[in-house]
Each structure stands twice: as structure tokens, then as C-alpha cells.
Amino acid sequence: MKILVIQQKMIGDVLTSSILFEALRNEYPNAELHYLVYAHTTPVLEHNPFIDKILHFDENTKKAIQFTSFLKEVKKEKYDAVIDVYAMLGSAITSKYSRASIRVSFKKWYTKPFHTHHFSRNITSQTNAGPAIEKRLRMLEPILKNIPKEIKPKIYLTEKERSNAKESLASAGIVDRKLLLMISVLGSTDSKTFPFKYLAEILDLIAAKTDAQFLFNYIPKQKEDALKVYELCNAHTQKSIFLKSFGHDLREFLALTSHCDALIGNEGGAVNMAKALNVPTFAIFSPGVPKENWSMYENGTTNISVHIKDYHPELFDKYSAKEVKQKSKELYNLFQPSYFEKKLLNFITPYQ
Template sequence: MSTVSVIVSTCDQTKMLEKVLWGFNCQTYKDFELIIADEGSPDPTKELVAKIETVMPFEISHIWQKDNGFKKGEILQKAILSSKSDYIILTQGDCIPREDLVQVHYMNKEPKTVISGVSYLLPLNISKTLTQQDIEEQNCFKVDWLKSKGIKKLSKGTRHNSRGYKSKFHNTFTSSKQSLNRYNSSGWKKDILRVVGFKEDKEGEGNLPGEDLQNHGIKFRQLRYSAVCVHLDYKRISQTTAVSKKSGENRKFLVIQQKMIGDVLASTIICRTLKYLFPECTVHFVVNENTLPVLYNNPHIDQIIVFKKEYSENKRAFYLFLRSIRKHSYDVVIDAYGKLESNLISIFAQAPRKIAHYRWYTSWVYSDTVVESQEADSKNSLANKIRLQLLNPIAPEFDDYSISPKLFLNQEEIALAKQKVSALKRNSDQKLIMISILGSSALKTYPSEYMSEVVDTICSNTDGILLFNYLPNQKDEAKAIYDRCNEVSKSQINFDFYATSLREFILILSQCDALIGNEGGAANMAKALRIPTFCIFSPYIVKAAWHDSSTGLNTAIHLNDYHPELFVNMNKNKIKKVISSLYDYFKPNLFEDQLLLFLNKYCSNTILDNSLNEKY
């Protein structure tokens, strides 16, 4: 059995895949199998594999699935599960490995550690004319050869020639953030399966969220000057080079989102996707000061630019801030906020490309505007989709709207969180349930008399410990709901356990088995931690806007699901005026069966009628 499994993701890239396979034929370490994870390529790819496997010294497997719309996670899941080795190397069908790539990854493996390498984007003209001989002679990794082909500046050229102590030195002092990429990374199969959640009986999320590894005690190691491959350019990438005259490595993006916590968290998917499309780019993110805790440790943001409260209150302070923005020389501004302050930031940035959602009164500010979609994707929320659509002007063929926001915790934070919640449980198997007891306003809050019934239902069907989430100024309202609960429920509620900061709340939430209650910021953070959620939406909020079904962990309840007739010819203004009467219809018995099903799945020992599984 081979000691390494190399998984190559591809989708209708036959010519490039052939060059990649010749690259693996040159490897100095040859004890590996190669698995092609094929997302719906037509027959030519199958024919290529059949032809080339006869001349390769290693075993080649071809795992194929129908193209259902950029769902790389699903085919990658199948490929990893089919691998025969304990150690996995992940790459793509347009990345040619240097001759020592497999050796570097395998020889540097460590327990509970993933390794990330680098790729250098070859220009389109070299990508097209690169021959088998060039690959076998490693020309595409030689700085002098690349310069002879017209590359005037090779800022990362030292990577191609770095070996031995030189590469170790550069690896030690690299300034790049640690992250698990799709094109050049490796790790133990058991770690990847455990963290990513690849199960034979579940669908993939459509993405490989490798950055979640750090939340599970797995370390990162950067070998950017040792594990090297070149990324072949092709039509989609060449289209995006119109972003600026700079190379992909030097491209600099500014993303703006000065709003609430949920909006900022949702907009991090823009940063994440930019890093996927342009692996060597720089991403800066403008956010309000109070939202910083949801951004800590995020590997997709190179610099957070804080928009302080004083900038909104003091014109001179705001002007000085705008002048500081101009000094960064951004190539692209992506304004996800679209208000006056962000309009001015976009203007002062003086970027060649400025992108925002279409507004007739501000369209003159931007070089590109995008009309907001009104239809949610089948696997994601509308809030996520409209943010990702802002990338259409610079990546017109990218349409993977299944990407979801994530929160990132370091090992010290995880240890602290476990310590904080350990004293709450009578035993280690007892479930911990966060209750989003109140919304951010009365308009978005499920009535207290109903919420107490929901809490009683939870406590009568599980022996878990309940924690109430509320703002400091909502304590009296939360206490009123607690007082309405029965005595059994009160014995399971730890009312006095309260987070002293937003970051501490995130840490505690990360150790919970589920979140149940009002939809809002807490629910969005739970989703970003991959914590199962049962969200009760206010009739005022459009369910499709914030319900994320991409992970299969989230249940969303809305009055419109049960009484659609109440929403005929209703807009937000009308709903706001009659919100109390709408809540009268939204009693807990409407969704009790679904709540029991959720509790049975994630919170154990629920008394459940088996027919509910068939019904829901």
C-alpha cells in the first residue's frame, strides 16, 4: 500500500491536467497513489486518464460525479474516503508540482499538523506553450528560464530555487498567514475527515473549510519555500487580470462593511473568496470597532481597518481617516455597505476598480455595480449570496454561492472555553444548549410567554444545561422569561452564567451542542462555528435572507411556513404595524414537532414519535 495519497481536484481541464500528471511523473518520492477528483468533466478527461495511467509508475484512480454546480466538497469527500493511505496531499488539476513536492510534504509530516505550500501563477502565454520536456526539465521552476520567457519581475522567485537550509530559513520567517489551501497542502486523513466532517452518509458542504482545523487542536505549518507548485493560467484567470495592471501576487483589495456583527461576519466570505480566487493577494477589511471580536484569527484578512465611532461624530477625524485610506494604493474596492461613509471611503481610495450594489443615486461613485439578487440559493442564505455577487465584475465565472462565514479560535481560547463550561455539567456527556432568549429589538423577539413554553419543551425532553444569551440591558426581560418557566426548567437553566465580552461569548458558544431561540447575531455566530441552530424568525424578517442550509445543521422556523395567507400583499412597513397580531398566530405548538426532531438529533434523550422523521 502507498504511503501517500495525492488528490487532484479537476473540472473539465484536460490539457492542464495532463501537464499536472507529467509533473507527478517527475517526483523524487514515488511511493504514492494519485486520485483524480473529477467534478463532471466530459469524456476527454476519462480518456486521458485511461491513456496516461499505462505509462505512469504510480496507481491512478478516477473518481467522477455529475457537475451539480461547483460542489467541490462533495467530490473531494468521495476521493478522500476512497484513498488507501493515512496521509493526504491536496492539489488541483491546474497546479504543476515541483519534482520534490510529494517528498517535502511527506518528510515534514507531524502528528496533528497540516502543511501548506505555495503556488506561483504562470502567465497565460507560458501556461499554453509549456511542454512535457519543460516540465521534465523543471524549467517552469527556474527563475532564469521564466525571465527568458518575458517575466520581467519575479518577486517570489526565490521559492523556485530554495532548497535545504535556504528554504528552512525562508519558511521560518515567512510573513504569510497560516491557512490550509486547496492547491498545495497536506495532512493526516483522520484529521481532515474529523474536522471537515466528511461522512459517507452526508453530503459535503461544497467547500473544504480547512481553516477549521485550528479549532480542533491541529497545528499549521507553512512550507512556502519548500513545497512549491506553479499555477497554470487559463481563461477565467486571464479575465480577472483586468482588475489591475499588477500581477495576481501584488493585487490589493479593500472590503468595506461598517454595520452590525451579523453583517460583518457575513461579509468575511468576500475576503475568503478573494483569497481563493487570488491566493497571493492582500485583503484589508474596514469594520466598526464593536465588531472586531468576530474577526480575530481570521486567516483571510491581512489587515483590519477600524472605523471608530469618532469618525461618525467628528468631521475632521473622518477626513484624516479618509486621507489615510488613500495612502494604501488599492487596486479594487468592494463596498458591501453602500452608505454615505463607505461611498466617501470608496472615492478617497482612488482604486481603478470600485464595486458596490446598484443604487441609482450612488452609481456614479463606482466603476462596477451589481444588482442585488432577490432569490436565495438553494444551499445558502440570500445575505451570503448578494455579498458573493459583488465579485462578479472581477471573477465573472465564479458562481459558488455555497460559501458560509466562519469564526476562528486559537488553542488558548479553546482551552479557556472548555475550562469555563466544564464546571457547569454534572458529567462530560451532558449537553450544553445556548438559548437566544431575546432578539435585538421587540420587533425581532419571540413573545416572552411563548418563549417560556419553548424552554419548558426543551427541558422536558433533554437533561441538558441551558444558558440564556441576552444583552446587559435585557437582563430584566430575560429574568421575566425565566420566572415564567416551570421548576424543572429552572433547575436546568444557569441564569447567572454570563459572558463579559463578545469574544468570551463566542468561546462559550463554541462549546455548546446547539443554539435555540430568536434569529439574530448569536445564531449567525453559532452557524459560523458549525453549531446546530434552531432559529425562530420574526415575521418581520425574510427567512431566505439569513437561513443557511449549506451545512445541514440549521433549522429555521417562520410564521409564513404555516400561515402564508397572512403575508399576502404585505410589505415590511405593513408587517411592522401588525407585528403583535402576527405573533398571536405564531404559537409554539406550530413547530413543536420540528423542535422535538431537532432535540432528538443534537441534544439526545428526547421523547420522539418516529413518524416525525418521515414528516420532516
């Protein structure tokens, strides 16, 4: 059995879809399992024991000549099954061109002719894994006899990566016995980023109540925005922010996060990665992102999320989903930290 999974999207999506490989490997221990992703998402897949080969799709591959060549390479692999989680026209063409006898994807009118099995994205979650996990596992029905109800995404770090991160933290002056929090400072876009002034208020609150130390999740080109949050914090909080200690690449960030007591901040890839490292998370959802779709493994203790809809559901009766996305910044400005202050402090209490 030779199977290709396609997930050409963001890091969180790629990590979430990686659960399919564990389920496939459990039933087909000798299968050859390949994963087609964008190259920049590969770090979350390194050392994954269930994946045999990672294929990359990049901007050049989208060009007609390169795409034709790419399709020929896919065809040569002679896959028995293709699971197209991405479910876009390009991935549907790849699926069809593979000539696999089983081609699975989500139901869309314009990709329907390319696949043999189709599943709706709409699902009522049966477990706290959430619909993002369950709807992916459901795609395995044409291939597996025994489909697990849930599988948690996992990230695999080496001991060397973790020890290097620990040494880096120690050399920066971070005290091992004190609370260490990774802060997801930025969302994937401006409209998905919690207002800086509110995030600074949250950090001031935590610093006033605990002896927490803070790391910021950002990359060098985002340093200016990270500094804006830092400068909005009061002097007491600033002393506890280790701005120079950050992951210079994704694997470094993962290793640093693995030593943190929790991750707090903007919902997105960083939250999904922390969960895959078994690091507790407190996620703040953008108004335009339905919490019910991405609140994976919520349990009210180690994984918690908040959304303005939790406090002002009437706002979402007034606007369509499209209008909510357009008004995301406006709605975010209404989402004051005081709404979830108590929930946040209760979340960090066990880790002090």
C-alpha cells in the same frame, strides 16, 4: 493587488461578508486584504487567516473633520479595488475617494456615481447557502476569474479560548454527557424578539422531554430581560438553566457556544455565529425579517428556521413589507410554539 472590503453594519453582516476574503485569497494568495468595520464587530474576525488588516469606523469618524482625515488615510492606502457591501452614502464616498480603479457595490440610485460596477440585491438562490451569501460572492465578478458558488462564514477560536470555556462550564456544574443548548433569548430589538412567554414554553417543552441544560445568550445590561424569561419557566426547567454561565464578552460567548450541542432561539447574530462554529441551529425569525434572505445553509436537519409566514402566508398578502414591520409584535403574538413544536423536538433528538 490591494483590496478593501467595506461592511459597516451588525455582527451578522460583518461575519457573512468575511467570506469574500477567503475567495479573494484563493485567487490572489499574495494580495493585501483589508476590512473596514465597526469596532464592536471585530471579535468575530479575530484570527481570521484571510484578513491582513482590520480598519475601524466609529461614531467619531462620522464627524466632518474626522471623516475628512479618515478619507485621506484611505486614499494613502492606494487600493486597487474596493468592495462596498455596506452600500450607504458614507461608504460610497469612501469608495470613490480611495481612487481605486475597481469600485463595486449594490445598485442604488444615490450611490451609483461613486462606483464602477453595480449589482442588484435581488437574486434567486442557486444553493442552500442562500441569497445573503450568493449576492456577496457575485460582487467579486469584476475581480475574480473563478468565483465559488458558496463559502461558509467561519469563526476562528484558539485552543486556549475553548479550554477556558470548558473549564468554566465544568466549574458551573454542567455535565458534559448531557444535552447542552445555548438559547438566543433576545433579538437585536424588541420587535425582533420572540415573546418571552412563548420562549419559556419552548424551554419547558424541551426540559420535559429531555435532560437538557440551558445557557442564555445575554450581556450584563440585558440581565433583567434574561431573568424575565427564566421566571416564566416552570420550576423543573429553572433547575436546568445556568443563568450565571454566560459570555462576559463576545469571544467568551463564542467559546461557550462552541461546546454546545445546538443553539435555539431568536434569529440574528448569535445564529450566524453558531453556524460559523458548526453548531446546529434552530432559528425563530421575526415577522418583519424575510426568512428567504437570511436563512443561510438551511438543510432541514442541522440548520432549521421557522417564520410565521410558513404557517400563515395569508397574513403577508394583506400587508405591505412596511406594514409587516410595524405590526411585528402583533404578528409575533400569533406565532404560538405549538406551530413548530414537532419540528423543534425532531431537531434536538439526534443530539440527546
